[in-house]
Amino acid sequence: MRAPVVIAIIAAVAVAIVVGTVLVFTPLFRVGGPLEPVESEGGLPGYNQTVVSVADVRLLADIADTNEKRSLGLGVRGNMTEGEGMLFLLEKSSKQPFWMNGMKFPIDIIWIDSDKTVVHVEHSLEPCPSPIDCPNYYPDAEALYVLETVAGFAEKHGVADGTKVQFELN
Numbered sequence: 104m105r106a107p108v109v110i111a112i113i114a115a116v117a118v119a120i121v122v123g124t125v126l127v128f129t130p131l132f133r134v135g136g137p138l139e140p141v142e143s144e145g146g147l148p149g150y151n152q153t154v155v156s157v158a159d160v161r162l163l164a165d166i167a168d169t170n171e172k173r174s175l176g177l178g179v180r181g182n183m184t185e186g187e188g189m190l191f192l193l194e195k196s197s198k199q200p201f202w203m204n205g206m207k208f209p210i211d212i213i214w215i216d217s218d219k220t221v222v223h224v225e226h227s228l229e230p231c232p233s234p235i236d237c238p239n240y241y242p243d244a245e246a247l248y249v250l251e252t253v254a255g256f257a258e259k260h261g262v263a264d265g266t267k268v269q270f271e272l273n
Contacts, residue, residue, distance in 0.1 A: 146187075147179060155190060155250060156269040157213070157221075158260040164190040164250065164270070176251065178205030183253050190270065191249040200239035201249060206230035209254035213262060214246035221266040222246055227254040 146152040150165040150172065167173045167189055177189050193199050201212050207230060214223040223242035231237030243264075256262070 151273065153190060153270045153272060155188060157250070158262045158266055160185075160256075160260050162186050162188045162252065164188040166272070167191040176201075176205075177210060178207070181207055183208065183210075185253050185256060188250055188252045188256075191251070192272070193247055193249065196245040196247045198242050198245055199249065200241045201225075201251075202237050202239050203228050203231045204234050204237045211252045211254055211257040211262075212240060213250040213252065213257060213268075214242035214244075215248040215250060215268050216245065217247040219248070219268045219270070221262060221264055221268060223264065224257045224262060226257055 146163060147165045151168070152163055152165055155162050155164045163186060165188075167176060173191055173193075176191070177183065196217055199214075203210075209227050209229050212225040212228060213221055216222050222244040223246070225240045228240065248268075250268070
């Protein structure tokens, strides 16, 4: 008689531990839907980071908030995962062009207005072959922020004009 009671108690405790773990850690990976995990480590030294929620995914974005960081952009990275990005803070809303000079891998560029709504997306841009053969990419509307992600990110997650984006800045 005692063995079945002990087994039932052990099973109940095991279930409680699993359920508790799921409830405790789920907020770290999901916000309002089936979001993919955010990179929990990484980021560039000397950069602040923020979590950017866009479409069905959250990513850890380095913040390019100075002229030097905006100028270097992702050219300082050798690669990037789908859970990472770079968020550029522009000085004012404008149709700021971006280019792929110094890049080492293809990316998507996503322009975002002051209401945190996507206003333009450039898909799967390849690095420039040389500084003199490097086109500028312009948004269709003024933007205050620009998010750079790995190539294919926008298409995979349905990021298009009108998509809402969420992030906080300190």
